[in-house]
Amino acid sequence: MGMAITHLLREKGNDVDIQLIQPVGKVGPRMKNVTLRTDMPDITPYDALILGGPIWAFTASPVVLAFIKEIPSLKGKKTICFTTSGFPTSISGAKGGLKKLSAELEELGATALEGEAFFWGLWCNKKKMLQAAERICGRVMG
Numbered sequence: 517m518g519m520a521i522t523h524l525l526r527e528k529g530n531d532v533d534i535q536l537i538q539p540v541g542k543v544g545p546r547m548k549n550v551t552l553r554t555d556m557p558d559i560t561p562y563d564a565l566i567l568g569g570p571i572w573a574f575t576a577s578p579v580v581l582a583f584i585k586e587i588p589s590l591k592g593k594k595t596i597c598f599t600t601s602g603f604p605t606s607i608s609g610a611k612g613g614l615k616k617l618s619a620e621l622e623e624l625g626a627t628a629l630e631g632e633a634f635f636w637g638l639w640c641n642k643k644k645m646l647q648a649a650e651r652i653c654g655r656v657m658g
């Protein structure tokens with residue numbers, strides 16, 4: 517999903533960097549005090565930050581939540597989140613997960629645009645994924 521958004525934004529003429537967020541050790545659903553082994557990027561020169569991760573135990577990934585806590589300079593930054601889920605959106609926990617991510621971002625002074633919950637299932641529907649990626653690009657560039 518992140519790669520699809522990256523490609524689309526580049527096709528539309530934007531400079532985009534993508535970074536995988538990785539934790540130290542094993543992380544389980546709803547785990548607190550997650551330590552990241554990803555260097556925090558300096559996002560000050562960027563117009564927007566797009567963040568995504570899987571839904572685990574009906575809420576947002578603790579790795580993405582840890583990243584939001586650690587990343588500096590969110591103040592005034594345009595942000596947009598996406599989630600992927602194994603269950604259809606209505607029962608996946610994605611709506612609450614996206615709400616939580618947006619609330620954490622807004623708490624730190626960012627502007628959280630409407631996010632995107634993508635039902636990944638067992639096999640990703642590539643066409644639907646590209647449509648979701650297009651919607652994100654539209655919002656972030658709009």
Ligand SMILES: Cc1cc2nc3c(=O)[nH]c(=O)nc-3n(C[C@H](O)[C@H](O)[C@H](O)COP(=O)(O)O)c2cc1C
Nearest residue numbers: 545570571572573574575600601602603608609636
């Ligand atoms: C520990 C764990 C908990 C999960 N909990 C949920 C859940 O509550 N709701 C849901 O729709 N999918 C759930 N999933 C499925 C993931 O959301 C799905 O595997 C993911 O979006 C696909 O990305 P991945 O290839 O990185 O796993 C869970 C997966 C794991 C491993």
